[in-house]
Amino acid sequence: MSLTMAILMLVGMWLSVAAAMLWGVLRIVRRHAHPHHLPPQALVKPQPVRRARRHAGAH
Known part of the structure; x- marks a missing residue:
């Protein structure tokens, strides 16, 4: 391999x-x-919906 090819x-x-x-x-x-084109309110992430917990054995 020549020097030119190596370089x-x-x-x-x-x-x-x-x-x-x-x-x-x-x-x-x-x-x-x-x-930067969105207002600051649009950058706030919505909170996840909290659901009632269901316990095992409760019908």
């Missing part, structure tokens, strides 16, 4: 690793980003 492969691998890292960071940022 080109090194640069190509570096670019592929950099692209993978950028993709991962953008994916994490997109998942944790808060939407």
